Amino acid sequence: xxxxxxxxxxxxxxxxxxxxxxxxxxxxxxxxxxxxxxxxxxxxxxxxxxxxxxxxxxxxxxxxxxxxxxxxxxxxxxxxxxxxxxxxxxxxxxxxxxxxxxxxxxxxxxxxxxxxxxxxxxxxxxxxxxxxxxxxxxxxxxxxxxxxxxxxxxxxxxxxxxxxxxxxxxxxxxxxxxxxxxxxxxxxxxxxxxxxxxxxxxxxxxxxxxxxxxxxxxxxxxxxxxxxxxxxxxxxxxxxxxxxxxxxxxxxxxxxxxxxxxxxxxxxxxxxxxxxxxxxxxxxxxxxxxxxxxxxxxxxx
Numbered sequence: 093x094x095x096x097x098x099x100x101x102x103x104x105x106x107x108x109x110x111x112x113x114x115x116x117x118x119x120x121x122x123x124x125x126x127x128x129x130x131x132x133x134x135x136x137x138x139x140x141x142x143x144x145x146x147x148x149x150x151x152x153x154x155x156x157x158x159x160x161x162x163x164x165x166x167x168x169x170x171x172x173x174x175x176x177x178x179x180x181x182x183x184x185x186x187x188x189x190x191x192x193x194x195x196x197x198x199x200x201x202x203x204x205x206x207x208x209x210x211x212x213x214x215x216x217x218x219x220x221x222x223x224x225x226x227x228x229x230x231x232x233x234x235x236x237x238x239x240x241x242x243x244x245x246x247x248x249x250x251x252x253x254x255x256x257x258x259x260x261x262x263x264x265x266x267x268x269x270x271x272x273x274x275x276x277x278x279x280x281x282x283x284x285x286x287x288x289x290x291x292x293x294x295x296x297x298x299x300x301x302x303x304x305x306x307x308x309x310x311x312x313x314x315x316x317x318x319x320x321x322x323x324x325x326x327x328x329x330x331x332x333x334x335x336x337x338x339x340x341x342x343x344x345x346x347x348x349x350x351x352x353x354x355x356x357x358x359x360x361x362x363x364x365x366x367x368x369x370x371x372x373x374x375x376x377x378x379x380x381x382x383x384x385x386x387x388x389x390x391x392x393x
Contacts, residue, residue: 243255
């Protein structure tokens with residue numbers, strides 16, 4: 093069985109200069125830059141392949157930042173092609189330049205997907221400016237990984253690390269709702285999108301979305317209940333709860349859930365292989381899908 097971690101962050105050593113400030117190493121349980129340490133810890137946790145995506149501080153930047161990161165990430169992957177695949181960084185602060193950089197990253201550098209934030213510097217993901225980006229992603233037939241960043245409500249979530257505990261999962265729900273109600277899936281039906289942290293809070297409020305869509309005039313032009321579009325998403329398995337993971341699997345299918353550790357952060361789960369292996373609501377074949385086979389098909393590896 094091949095295990096593929098779909099949610100793993102990296103800052104290549106030669107990209108540290110791109111960060112606006114030093115990494116807060118208090119939140120790290122692994123190493124963001126040292127590939128040798130990463131490989132050792134992957135071996136210890138039973139991870140064969142990581143799909144590497146950029147650190148949050150690198151999201152929503154300009155094309156120069158994206159090009160430097162993508163070039164550096166491609167070198168990391170090329171040095172260990174059996175252990176890593178790369179998710180491109182798109183210059184979403186300059187969305188008009190994103191299609192060309194994404195085309196380069198996939199067709200010249202070999203990236204297998206793209207990572208973006210749950211909002212583009214405060215702009216929701218159904219913004220018309222993002223249409224050419226979605227069109228290019230659909231043309232390239234690669235997945236989009238959406239990770240929360242610049243989360244809403246930070247003025248009220250400053251204490252107790254609530255910006256992570258509540259802000260992250262809520263901003264992911266806003267991203268999913270914007271894509272659904274904003275008609276992104278309807279306009280680009282070939283998109284393959286996976287959400288961090290088990291989809292945030294959106295899987296658990298989809299009934300409310302369906303009721304509201306039927307009961308209240310929202311202005312949305314979607315033609316099916318929101319939950320029908322939600323079934324198009326993929327999710328990582330990072331729920332921190334076997335019961336929550338079971339709900340996610342039963343709601344959307346085991347073939348829409350993939351291993352994702354959030355390496356190297358302390359809010360991740362470095363023993364996802366062990367935790368998924370231990371649940372009793374998945375068959376052995378289904379566990380193989382969750383731990384690698386679905387990701388292999390999505391990334392075409």
